[in-house]
Amino acid sequence: xxxxxxxxxxxxxxxxxxISCTLKKKAEPASADMAAGVSLPALMYHSVLKNPxxxxxxxxxxxxxENDLKYLRDKGYTAVSPDEILAFxxxxxxxxxxxxxxxxxxxxxxNMTYALPLLEKYHMKAVVNITGAFTVQSERxxxxxxxxxxxxxxxxxxxxxxxxxxxxxxTYNMHSLNGRRGAARNSGESEEDYLRxxxxxxxxxxxxxxxxxxxxxxxxxxxxxxxxxxxxDRGFRLILTCRETGNLVYSDGSMKDELVILDxxxxxxxxxxxxxxxxxxxx
Numbered sequence: 468x469x470x471x472x473x474x475x476x477x478x479x480x481x482x483x484x485x486i487s488c489t490l491k492k493k494a495e496p497a498s499a500d501m502a503a504g505v506s507l508p509a510l511m512y513h514s515v516l517k518n519p520x521x522x523x524x525x526x527x528x529x530x531x532x533e534n535d536l537k538y539l540r541d542k543g544y545t546a547v548s549p550d551e552i553l554a555f556x557x558x559x560x561x562x563x564x565x566x567x568x569x570x571x572x573x574x575x576x577x578n579m580t581y582a583l584p585l586l587e588k589y590h591m592k593a594v595v596n597i598t599g600a601f602t603v604q605s606e607r608x609x610x611x612x613x614x615x616x617x618x619x620x621x622x623x624x625x626x627x628x629x630x631x632x633x634x635x636x637x638t639y640n641m642h643s644l645n646g647r648r649g650a651a652r653n654s655g656e657s658e659e660d661y662l663r664x665x666x667x668x669x670x671x672x673x674x675x676x677x678x679x680x681x682x683x684x685x686x687x688x689x690x691x692x693x694x695x696x697x698x699x700d701r702g703f704r705l706i707l708t709c710r711e712t713g714n715l716v717y718s719d720g721s722m723k724d725e726l727v728i729l730d731x732x733x734x735x736x737x738x739x740x741x742x743x744x745x746x747x748x749x750x
Contacts, residue, residue: 504715505555507547508747509568510535511709511731515581516614527736529581534740536589539567542749546591549633549681549705552716556727559718567749569593570707570731572637572684574601577613579622586631595632596684596707597623599639599672623676635682636703639671642686649689658693665694669701681705695726707731713748 513525515532522528539546545563552568554560569586571578574597586593597618605617618626626632641650650668652661673680681704688709698706703726710730716722732747744750 504717505562505566506748507552507562507566507568507714507716507729508749509570509707509714509729509731510734510747511707512569512571512578512582512734513573514575515577517581518614522736524735524737525733527734529585531736531740532582533585533588535734535743536585536591538740538744539591539749540589542744544749546586546593548592549594549635552727553681553704555718556716556722557724559720562716568729568731570635570682570684571595572686573642574598574618574623574637575613576605576611576616576618576622578632579618579626580613583626583631591631593632594635594682595623595626596635596637596682597676598637598642598686599675601642602675620675633682634676634680635684635705635707636669636672636676636680637684638686639668639675641665641668644687649686650691650694651685651689652691652693661691661693662697665691666697669697673701678702682707685709699726705729709733711746 512527512532514527515529516522516526517529519528522531542565544565544567546569547562547566551560551562555562569591571582571593574595578595582593595618601617602619602623605611606619608616610616623634627634638650641647643649647653650665652658679702681702683698683703683705684707690706690708695706706726706728708728708730711732712730714729716727732743734743
């Protein structure tokens with residue numbers, strides 16, 4: 468009996484050792500390259516208005532935006548474009564030492580009126596993610612007031628022809644909570660019906676702004692992965708969420724030609740630059 472007890476204890480000790488080694492192995496990075504991912508904080512702005520009384524969760528003043536851009540510059544950050552991110556993930560083209568991704572959602576005309584000159588001043592790049600139906604409505608109303616108007620097709624073409632702004636998709640007409648939460652699949656909706664609706668909406672946007680765009684920003688961050696192939700088939704590569712956390716991007720080839728999902732920090736106008744940047748891990 469003592470021999471069996473001894474053998475059993477030896478077996479248990481060896482088993483525990485093997486399990487421990489397995490767990491440790493799983494906890495290690497897959498490779499040195501994977502461990503060396505580049506930190507890429509992504510910032511999500513919306514409307515930029517001069518009237519400080521309208522400052523809120525999704526509205527900031529030009530002065531506050533300038534403080535942000537000056538902070539980024541002084542801390543050594545470089546704003547990168549979608550093309551630069553994809554050149555890194557696909558081909559290993561190095562990113563700047565401290566990259567940051569700046570985005571503006573919805574397609575407010577004031578992004579062109581107030582944000583563009585500031586981005587030019589601080590040599591920063593950004594993406595404006597446009598909701599197609601807002602553009603159509605703004606063209607119909609023909610009232611280019613930066614306090615409430617949205618970018619027209621002509622505005623978007625002018626922006627994308629410069630060195631600062633790239634254009635991204637923020638759906639054609641799924642920026643709503645009526646009947647569907649953004650571009651997400653409804654509960655009980657068949658996958659076939661969802662893909663048809665999602666694909667038709669995306670195609671409507673492309674019919675307005677043309678092909679060749681690589682950024683797709685989900686309204687409210689409401690995603691359904693069933694639609695990812697729809698986006699990939701139409702050339703979109705950078706998928707933007709509203710989850711407020713950091714990103715690591717890799718150049719080890721694992722993401723070549725695949726979708727790259729980037730989380731973003733919403734820039735509320737209710738805190739000062741230092742507090743916001745600290746929350747984003749930008750110091």
